[in-house]
Amino acid sequence: QVQLQQSGPGLVKPSQVLSLTCAISGDSVSSNGAAWTWIRHSPSRGLEWLGRTYYTSKWNSDYAESVRGRITINADTSKNQFSLQMNSMTPEDTAMYYCTRERGNVYQYWGQGTLVTVSS
Amino acid sequence: DIVMTQSPDSLAVSLGERATINCKSSQSVFYSSNNKNLLAWYQHKPGQPPRLLIYWASTRDSGVPDRFSGSGSGTDFTLTISSLQAEDVAVYYCQQYYSPPRTFGQGTKVEIK
Numbered sequence: 001q002v003q004l005q006q007s008g009p010g011l012v013k014p015s016q017v018l019s020l021t022c023a024i025s026g027d028s029v030s031s032n033g034a035a036w037t038w039i040r041h042s043p044s045r046g047l048e049w050l051g052r053t054y055y056t057s058k059w060n061s062d063y064a065e066s067v068r069g070r071i072t073i074n075a076d077t078s079k080n081q082f083s084l085q086m087n088s089m090t091p092e093d094t095a096m097y098y099c100t101r102e103r104g105n106v107y108q109y110w111g112q113g114t115l116v117t118v119s120s
Numbered sequence: 121d122i123v124m125t126q127s128p129d130s131l132a133v134s135l136g137e138r139a140t141i142n143c144k145s146s147q148s149v150f151y152s153s154n155n156k157n158l159l160a161w162y163q164h165k166p167g168q169p170p171r172l173l174i175y176w177a178s179t180r181d182s183g184v185p186d187r188f189s190g191s192g193s194g195t196d197f198t199l200t201i202s203s204l205q206a207e208d209v210a211v212y213y214c215q216q217y218y219s220p221p222r223t224f225g226q227g228t229k230v231e232i233k
Contacts, residue, residue, distance in 0.1 A: 047162075047170065047213055047224040064221050065121075098169050105217035106160045108181065110169030 002026040004099050004111035012089045012118050022099030022111050023081040030055045030075070035102040036082040038073060041113075042095035052102060053082055089118045122146050122216050126225035132233040139201040141228045143214035148194045151218065158218040161190055161199045164227070165210045173212075174199065206232065 008020035022036070029036060035054035041047050051063035053073045063071050072085045086093065099111040123146040133139040149158045157177035162170040172181045174190040177197055187202045201208055209232060214225040 041164070041170075046226050047164075047215075049222045049224075062220060100169075102222075104175070105158065105222070106172055106175045106215075107162075107170070108172045113169055 002101060002109040004101065004109055006097075006099055006111040006114050008114055008116075010115050010117060012093075012116060013120050014090055014118055016087075016089055018084070018086040018089050018093070018097075018116060020084045020097055020099070020114055020116075021081055022083070023079070024101075025080075027101065029080050029082055030077055032056075033103055036073070036075065037100050037102045037107065038084045038097060039100055039107070040095040040097045040116075045095070048095075050084070050086075054102075091118045094118045121221060122149070122219060122223050124214055124216055124223050124225035126212075126214060126228045128228060129226070130229040130231065132231045133201075133204045134233045135206065136203050137233075139204050139208070139230055141199040141212050141214075141230070143192075143197040143199070143225050145195045145197075145216055145218075147218075149216045149218035150194050157193050157197070158216060159190075159192075159197050160215045160217065161188075162213045162215065162224075163208075163210045164213060170213065201230070204230070204232070 003025045005023045012018050035052040037052040038050040051073045053061045075082045096113045098113050100107040101109045125144045127142045159177045161174040164170040178190040189200050191198050211227040211229050213227050
């Protein structure tokens with residue numbers, strides 16, 4: 001059974017950086033055919049795909065146009081986890097952030113969620 | 121990006137009655153190479169992460185009760201709850217995986233009448 005455990009702060013000041021980590025058990029971050037993804041949910045924007053990282057013969061990352069340039073998703077194979085960094089945070093980035101595993105193009109396993117509030 | 125539009129935004133259904141949610145994509149999500157529609161449905165309850173219910177438009181994920189069913193093809197899809205139970209109160213989302221970025225509908229809130 002795959003389990004994803006999120007960690008990171010729930011409060012970020014405007015203009016600062018959000019850093020979240022998702023620890024994986026029951027699978028490998030280097031697993032063939034899997035993509036490790038961040039999705040957020042807010043009342044105003046609904047569910048929004050932010051980006052993913054995945055390993056083929058090398059590491060790849062894809063990002064949503066809405067956050068490209070502000071976001072980095074990295075994998076840490078030594079700790080079997082992946083991370084989200086998003087800079088220049090604004091109140092519009094306030095949301096519940098989820099890590100999830102994409103396999104077969106759908107999201108079957110999710111982290112518990114982190115409510116991120118952007119406020120001074 | 122493919123835009124997913126759900127209707128209605130919310131609905132109230134009596135216990136034991138049928139609930140029907142519609143999802144329309146701005147372009148076809150039918151993949152001719154495998155003859156499948158690249159569409160999924162998720163259930164989202166407060167305080168929980170979303171739960172995958174259905175993929176390939178009509179295949180139930182493991183452990184999903186058979187009162188949940190998906191249908192449709194091309195651009196028009198439906199999620200049906202055949203006999204609404206109290207634990208089905210949630211927001212339901214469709215999601216296309218035909219082309220990146222993966223996009224979701226705006227959600228349909230299902231409540232008990």
